[in-house]
Amino acid sequence: MSEPISRVRAWRDVLTTPLGGTAAVLVVVVLALAVVGPLVWGDAADAVDTGDILSVPSGEHWAGTDNLGRDILARVLVAARLSMLLAMGAITIAIVVGLVLGSAPFLLGGRAGRLVSAVVNVAVAFPGLLLALFFAVIFGVGATGAVLAIGLSGAPGFARLVQTLVAGLAGREYVAAARVAGVGRLRILVRHVLPNLAEPLVVNATIGAGNSLLAFAGLSFLGLGVQSPAYDWGRLLYDGLSALYVNPAAALAPGAAVLVAGLAFNLFGESVAKGFGVTDLAGPRVRTATTRPAPEPQVDHDPTDARPERDVVLEVRELRVGFAGRHGTVRPVRGVSFSVHRGEAVGVVGESGSGKSLTALAVTRLLGDDATVEADRLRLLGEDLLGAASPARRHLLGTSLAMVFQDPMSSFNPTRRIGRQLAEVATEHQGLSRADALARAVDRLAAVRIDDAGDRVRQYPHEFSGGMRQRAMIGMGLMGSPALVVADEPTTALDVTVQQQVLGLLASIREADDVALVLISHDVTVVGEVCDRVLVMYAGRIVEDLPAADLTSRAQHPYTRALVSSVPDMATDITQPLATIPGRPVGPADVPPGCAYADRCPLADARCRTDEPVLEETAAGGRVACWHPGGGPVLVGQDLLARPTGEER
Numbered sequence: 001m002s003e004p005i006s007r008v009r010a011w012r013d014v015l016t017t018p019l020g021g022t023a024a025v026l027v028v029v030v031l032a033l034a035v036v037g038p039l040v041w042g043d044a045a046d047a048v049d050t051g052d053i054l055s056v057p058s059g060e061h062w063a064g065t066d067n068l069g070r071d072i073l074a075r076v077l078v079a080a081r082l083s084m085l086l087a088m089g090a091i092t093i094a095i096v097v098g099l100v101l102g103s104a105p106f107l108l109g110g111r112a113g114r115l116v117s118a119v120v121n122v123a124v125a126f127p128g129l130l131l132a133l134f135f136a137v138i139f140g141v142g143a144t145g146a147v148l149a150i151g152l153s154g155a156p157g158f159a160r161l162v163q164t165l166v167a168g169l170a171g172r173e174y175v176a177a178a179r180v181a182g183v184g185r186l187r188i189l190v191r192h193v194l195p196n197l198a199e200p201l202v203v204n205a206t207i208g209a210g211n212s213l214l215a216f217a218g219l220s221f222l223g224l225g226v227q228s229p230a231y232d233w234g235r236l237l238y239d240g241l242s243a244l245y246v247n248p249a250a251a252l253a254p255g256a257a258v259l260v261a262g263l264a265f266n267l268f269g270e271s272v273a274k275g276f277g278v279t280d281l282a283g284p285r286v287r288t289a290t291t292r293p294a295p296e297p298q299v300d301h302d303p304t305d306a307r308p309e310r311d312v313v314l315e316v317r318e319l320r321v322g323f324a325g326r327h328g329t330v331r332p333v334r335g336v337s338f339s340v341h342r343g344e345a346v347g348v349v350g351e352s353g354s355g356k357s358l359t360a361l362a363v364t365r366l367l368g369d370d371a372t373v374e375a376d377r378l379r380l381l382g383e384d385l386l387g388a389a390s391p392a393r394r395h396l397l398g399t400s401l402a403m404v405f406q407d408p409m410s411s412f413n414p415t416r417r418i419g420r421q422l423a424e425v426a427t428e429h430q431g432l433s434r435a436d437a438l439a440r441a442v443d444r445l446a447a448v449r450i451d452d453a454g455d456r457v458r459q460y461p462h463e464f465s466g467g468m469r470q471r472a473m474i475g476m477g478l479m480g481s482p483a484l485v486v487a488d489e490p491t492t493a494l495d496v497t498v499q500q501q502v503l504g505l506l507a508s509i510r511e512a513d514d515v516a517l518v519l520i521s522h523d524v525t526v527v528g529e530v531c532d533r534v535l536v537m538y539a540g541r542i543v544e545d546l547p548a549a550d551l552t553s554r555a556q557h558p559y560t561r562a563l564v565s566s567v568p569d570m571a572t573d574i575t576q577p578l579a580t581i582p583g584r585p586v587g588p589a590d591v592p593p594g595c596a597y598a599d600r601c602p603l604a605d606a607r608c609r610t611d612e613p614v615l616e617e618t619a620a621g622g623r624v625a626c627w628h629p630g631g632g633p634v635l636v637g638q639d640l641l642a643r644p645t646g647e648e649r
């Protein structure tokens with residue numbers, strides 16, 4: 001329940017600062033005035049007294065009278081309602097048009113989306129008042145024209161805001177999770193993205209209301225706003241200015257009202273924005289992308305694979321991921337090939353930056369427009385995942401693939417109940433009614449060992465602990481009947497005991513339903529315990545593919561040996577510093593010719609620096625890409641420290 005408490009605290013912080021507190025009181029006063037003003041002072045405001053026209057302030061008329069002898073202060077108080085209604089109307093138009101234009105790039109994507117973005121960017125560059133004048137001329141003089149003009153002139157600013165927020169939210173893991181679940185863009189926008197915009201939009205609308213009040217005053221000053229006999233503060237200001245030399249208070253009173261109300265809304269909005277940090281959309285992002293169709297596959301079956309082809313769940317051949325950089329394309333994934341079979345658990349290990357996550361995101365089709373994904377073959381259950389997205393592929397990914405991300409908090413939409421988020425998969429793909437889908441969500445939560453699942457489905461993500469959220473995420477993957485679970489560092493954000501629960505859960509799902517698992521991890525020990533086979537990645541390539549049981553004793557590649565050796569075990573001398581792999585991993589832009597690991601390898605020779613080793617079958621049933629496979633002693637524990645590096649030799 002930490003979130004509601006922190007919200008209460010944020011409100012308290014906003015309201016207890018002198019600025020926030022004063023602005024809040026003023027906003028309440030202005031709104032109250034808008035409600036009661038015409039009821040209390042309506043008659044006084046309309047009472048004509050031809051015997052007392054254009055009088056200066058007095059005990060009877062605190063702000064004097066106008067040219068029909070009407071009490072100016074009463075008229076200012078009554079005008080609060082129309083002024084506020086106009087401001088609200090304009091802000092509503094700005095938000096609605098801004099939401100449509102701002103979310104269009106997300107919905108349309110590609111060229112049409114970029115075109116809408118460009119139009120919005122050009123419109124934002126125009127000064128608001130200039131746009132308002134332009135629209136005022138088009139829509140004509142009067143209140144309706146002014147509302148439309150001010151509303152439409154505010155729309156580009158909101159559109160830009162929405163566009164930025166949508167782009168940020170589109171990279172969140174729960175949106176990626178919804179995409180994996182095969183949910184369409186419109187539904188993702190309505191269910192997962194827009195609810196999370198509510199807070200920044202309301203804050204910006206509050207600030208915008210203040211600005212609108214000032215804009216109405218500006219238009220009325222030019223005679224383009226509300227026309228007599230109706231009156232808002234802007235109109236009273238306009239009328240008061242013509243009598244400025246006779247009674248300055250006639251202009252000062254509505255001017256002060258505009259200023260105070262405008263400032264109150266502005267400052268209140270600013271204080272709330274500061275208190276709630278609404279511009280902060282922090283959290284892990286998933287790199288977003290289109291996949292380029294690859295030539296028809298040449299390879300039919302992994303030649304190293306003795307198992308029947310029908311058992312293959314995932315087939316990846318020569319997967320390449322590229323990004324356009326300042327000095328040409330960089331390729332963080334450079335030709336990765338592997339297969340995963342029914343019920344098999346494959347671990348992917350490697351240092352940070354070796355291309356593990358990009359491989360997983362490319363396979364699950366979650367990379368975005370900035371990435372180019374190519375492959376000779378990319379198939380899930382025999383179905384091609386390359387080429388343009390289609391409803392059939394969405395259905396396949398939604399029902400047969402589950403993705404578990406690192407951060408269990410950002411994997412769920414914070415504004416929706418857990419049950420609804422799980423149920424969405426079943427309503428979308430299995431055509432279940434809402435009630436049946438919710439019943440399945442309860443069943444799946446129970447399956448991932450969440451107690452009181454019937455009550456838990458009604459809770460929000462923040463009411464779950466980290467481990468429960470991660471299990472619920474796995475439960476979401478089980479709403480369909482996945483043949484493959486891809487888990488990218490699923491336990492990194494959890495404490496050790498919870499880590500074991502989550503790993504145990506993944507293992508039991510695998511056993512019970514013959515589900516294949518791809519487990520990405522930094523942790524060689526975890527992968528060794530949970531998986532059947534391990535893929536070791538270095539600089540965007542698989543350098544070794546071996547049975548997990550062989551990791552500690554029969555690894556062939558010096559990099560695999562070094563990774564294993566850098567993990568302390570019971571035999572490690574705790575008085576010595578822990579073993580580390582000398583040097584740094586190479587970045588995707590600096591991959592050298594030859595073997596990418598050569599500079600850090602104790603066995604490297606001249607050939608390693610010129611010729612890139614190919615991934616070849618080993619006698620032990622694995623694959624290794626090394627010119628000296630199995631060469632030299634197996635390095636255990638701190639022996640690694642004693643080994644000279646390539647440069648030192």
Ligand SMILES: Nc1ncnc2c1ncn2[C@@H]1O[C@H](COP(=O)(O)OP(=O)(O)OP(=O)(O)O)[C@@H](O)[C@H]1O
Pocket residue numbers: 287323330332350351352353354355356357358359370522587588
């Ligand atoms: N959008 C991008 N544009 C350019 N380079 C990228 C992009 N995304 C990732 N990379 C680069 O690709 C390389 C591989 O990234 P990836 O996230 O797959 O590594 P990783 O092995 O999963 O690392 P970690 O364990 O730290 O998550 C890194 O060097 C990273 O900087």
